[in-house]
Amino acid sequence: MEGKLKKTSLYNEHIKLNAKIIEFAGYLMPVQYESIIEEHLAVRNNAGIFDVSHMGEIWIKGFNATEWLNKIVSNDIKKMQIYQAQYNAMLYPEGTVVDDLLVYKFNEQEYMLCVNAANIQKDYDWLKEHQEKDIEIQNKSDEYSQLAIQGPKAEEILKPLINIPINEIRYYRFAIGEVIGKKAIISRTGYTGEDGFELYISNEDAISVWQGIIERGKNYQLKPAGLAARDSLRLEAGMLLYGNDMDNTTTALEAGLDWIIKFEKENFIGKEALMNQKNEGLKRKLIGFELLEAGIARHSYTIVDEEGKNIGFVSSGTFSPFLKKSIGMAYVPIEFTKPDTEILIDIRGKVRKAKVVSLPFYSRRKKIF
Amino acid sequence: MNYPEDYYYTKDHEWIKVQGNTGIIGITDYAQKQLGDIVYVELPDEGQVFEAGEPIGSIESVKTVAEIYCPVSGEIIEVNEKVAAEPELINTDAHKSGWLVKIKIKDKSELEDLLDADEYQELIEEEE
Numbered sequence: 001m002e003g004k005l006k007k008t009s010l011y012n013e014h015i016k017l018n019a020k021i022i023e024f025a026g027y028l029m030p031v032q033y034e035s036i037i038e039e040h041l042a043v044r045n046n047a048g049i050f051d052v053s054h055m056g057e058i059w060i061k062g063f064n065a066t067e068w069l070n071k072i073v074s075n076d077i078k079k080m081q082i083y084q085a086q087y088n089a090m091l092y093p094e095g096t097v098v099d100d101l102l103v104y105k106f107n108e109q110e111y112m113l114c115v116n117a118a119n120i121q122k123d124y125d126w127l128k129e130h131q132e133k134d135i136e137i138q139n140k141s142d143e144y145s146q147l148a149i150q151g152p153k154a155e156e157i158l159k160p161l162i163n164i165p166i167n168e169i170r171y172y173r174f175a176i177g178e179v180i181g182k183k184a185i186i187s188r189t190g191y192t193g194e195d196g197f198e199l200y201i202s203n204e205d206a207i208s209v210w211q212g213i214i215e216r217g218k219n220y221q222l223k224p225a226g227l228a229a230r231d232s233l234r235l236e237a238g239m240l241l242y243g244n245d246m247d248n249t250t251t252a253l254e255a256g257l258d259w260i261i262k263f264e265k266e267n268f269i270g271k272e273a274l275m276n277q278k279n280e281g282l283k284r285k286l287i288g289f290e291l292l293e294a295g296i297a298r299h300s301y302t303i304v305d306e307e308g309k310n311i312g313f314v315s316s317g318t319f320s321p322f323l324k325k326s327i328g329m330a331y332v333p334i335e336f337t338k339p340d341t342e343i344l345i346d347i348r349g350k351v352r353k354a355k356v357v358s359l360p361f362y363s364r365r366k367k368i369f
Numbered sequence: 370m371n372y373p374e375d376y377y378y379t380k381d382h383e384w385i386k387v388q389g390n391t392g393i394i395g396i397t398d399y400a401q402k403q404l405g406d407i408v409y410v411e412l413p414d415e416g417q418v419f420e421a422g423e424p425i426g427s428i429e430s431v432k433t434v435a436e437i438y439c440p441v442s443g444e445i446i447e448v449n450e451k452v453a454a455e456p457e458l459i460n461t462d463a464h465k466s467g468w469l470v471k472i473k474i475k476d477k478s479e480l481e482d483l484l485d486a487d488e489y490q491e492l493i494e495e496e497e
Contacts, residue, residue, distance in 0.1 A: 036405055318431060
């Protein structure tokens with residue numbers, strides 16, 4: 001129902017740019033402006049700007065914030081420096097996933113969690129359920145707008161607009177500064193596999209910051225990019241999407257999130273279940289695949305064996321503009337997870353061949369600092 | 370966008386250009402816009418016979434798949450190999466080089482059931 005859908009502060013900007021609008025996580029969002037492939041390639045070759053204001057921002061404050069939060073998340077936040085961002089996950093006791101998120105450490109007593117738009121209320125309720133005395137939990141999602149500027153030219157475009165030396169903000173670090181004179185949390189993070197920045201700004205400043213960056217970006221072929229390009233970019237980069245590639249039915253180990261599960265931590269929700277699963281051995285796992293025939297394998301298509309029996313499913317799939325191939329992620333039985341293993345995917349009634357490939361499909365050359 | 374006056378159109382956004390007893394079939398510019406970036410095309414084989422309204426293949430874009438329906442009954446006599454290799458031609462030139470198949474028309478009276486350029490433009494104006 002349209003009356004219940006939310007708009008970001010930039011909605012009219014998207015309409016002005018002729019964006020196609022869809023409903024996503026309760027918001028009216030731009031899915032594409034012109035061509036998904038062009039927006040995708042713009043990010044890979046130059047830069048793209050995304051309105052990601054629908055994402056959630058939850059603040060954690062308290063004298064024991066670090067101890068408390070470290071029991072809720074799977075990665076080790078004690079290892080974080082201040083002004084560092086860390087990819088993380090919150091798990092159920094069964095080891096399945098509540099959400100994946102970025103944890104921002106302001107200091108030992110203050111953290112910001114950037115969570116998926118579709119999970120804001122669920123995540124907030126989950127944190128409240130585990131709240132302890134002296135821990136403050138504040139959902140500030142409606143107070144912030146968020147822009148992502150991603151691509152090899154992102155730094156060059158933003159450099160003169162930011163009041164602090166941008167090259168001093170290293171990968172997965174952030175700073176509090178100003179963009180075009182407006183207060184912002186500026187982090188060198190992103191969901192595209194390119195260098196880039198995410199800016200957290202107030203809703204009142206969103207339009208002027210957006211317009212200012214677009215204006216500046218004109219000489220650099222900066223393009224506005226929508227949710228469709230955001231999805232094909234993250235998939236190429238091997239990044240997971242909650243709701244597709246993991247949810248409350250998949251454990252963090254099955255989803256391949258081993259690298260953010262720190263078993264050496266004394267305790268965190270889901271640790272025991274994951275330890276058990278690790279000892280018993282996984283029965284299925286998320287893999288990347290490449291189609292060997294024509295077609296696109298989309299979310300929920302089934303993986304079949306040679307007798308046509310259902311053995312798994314596609315969690316995400318698209319056409320990769322950079323690789324010019326159909327790619328995707330799928331849950332398959334553990335015996336099918338080695339790279340180059342052939343798998344069969346039922347694409348609308350026709351069985352097509354695909355092969356398992358290591359993630360990511362695409363990786364940019366890393367900048368040396 | 371000018372919809373060629375000498376083409377016939379279907380409600381499913383195919384066009385057919387008639388030359389004697391042969392028809393050239395494609396999808397309209399409106400259809401390609403709705404589909405977005407086209408990445409795969411599945412076309413029938415030469416010699417295959419179809420009734421009007423039967424699906425003859427499909428066009429897959431990044432975001433969706435659409436069936437191609439045969440505007441008139443007949444036998445496929447040629448398939449556009451170029452479009453099979455470069456599906457983006459349908460996005461850039463849906464009415465000419467993005468043609469899909471050529472058909473030997475079984476019964477030209479079936480053309481009377483189709484729309485002309487004006488009727489088609491009315492249809493898409495209503496859809497938008």
